Amino acid sequence: MQASPTINSGFSGFIGHYYRSLVDTGRTAASLHQPLDGFRQQLIQRFIVPVVSKLPDVSTRIFPVNWVGVQGVRLSVVLPIVMDEGIPLMWVPRASILQALVAARDARARRSILGRRWKDVATDCEQVLTEIVHDRFASDVILGRQAVASLQGGYAAASQALSANLLDSVLRKHLNASLRKQVTNHKNGNRLDIDSFSARLGLTMAPVWRGYAEYWLDKGDRVPYSFTRHASAHAVSKRQYSRINAVVAIMLISSVLKLLDEQV
Incomplete structure (x- = not known):
């Protein structure tokens, strides 16, 4: 099998979009000076928290072992x-x-x-x-x-x-x-x-x-x-x-x- 340029999600597409989504969510809450409503809290708990908890595993799949701790x-x-x-x-x-x-x-x-x-x-x-x-x-x-x-x-x-x-x-x-x-x-x-x-x-x-x-x-x-x-x-x-x-x-x-x- 020959290598393909679309084997995985793009660096900027996956990591960049995910990071910006987290930042934008936090900024929105801060600018309103109020906690997130119950529905958005549920969304974060259900979808974002599980992903964040796995970020170390995701990063080791994206970046090689020699990058760890650098x-x-x-x-x-x-x-x-x-x-x-x-x-x-x-x-x-x-x-x-x-x-x-x-x-x-x-x-x-x-x-x-x-x-x-x-x-x-x-x-x-x-x-x-x-x-x-x-x-x-x-x-x-x-x-x-x-x-x-x-x-x-x-x-x-x-x-x-x-x-x-x-x-x-x-x-x-x-x-x-x-x-x-x-x-x-x-x-x-x-x-x-x-x-x-x-x-x-x-x-x-x-x-x-x-x-x-x-x-x-x-x-x-x-x-x-x-x-x-x-x-x-x-x-x-x-x-x-x-x-x-x-x-x-x-x-x-x-x-x-x-x-x-x-x-x-």
Whole structure:
């Protein structure tokens, strides 16, 4: 089964609407300076309270385990990291590194964190890959673990090259053509419409979209400093190939395969 962009309710559609409904109800009561009438109280007790009591369970289904206990994880913070900087945050890295990333002052500081903690991030990626259970991803997991092992063994360039090509193969094998186009399309300045996806799908694919930024050697484009699949394939150089970019690449592979495995 190939992944679909409509597997679950959209992030803004479900969480946003639900949150606004609760806030609006409270504001209305406060503005009237009176308690809610009996009928509305019954509605809240019957429908809203049971849902609120289950919010921790709902949140663990929407957000991965590495987000648990992390402070400051707001959409306004997370989206620029995954969309504009291309750093994956779903399932990897571990909570303590994720906390440092969301608290960092800027993109340069976040790359520095990945550079300092690369061994821990590699371990996290290896762990996530071992958790993938469906046979259809078995060969991808083997290659993903080889990319991790290459990085751990000191062969960052080999790791990045393998991860970049594996990512492309995984998208072609396991996503339908429409979804694959959505998460890789940069033509005419298009941005990924993350609101059209489920929370997990959108937040996982956002850094994939960033990783597919256009690069045209024949147009004289400057080799990008951050990881991109096209530059990894067509602009092999010290500027594109680095240990930090290799870390980002194995994070992409690990998070995408984990997402696909959970949605089978």
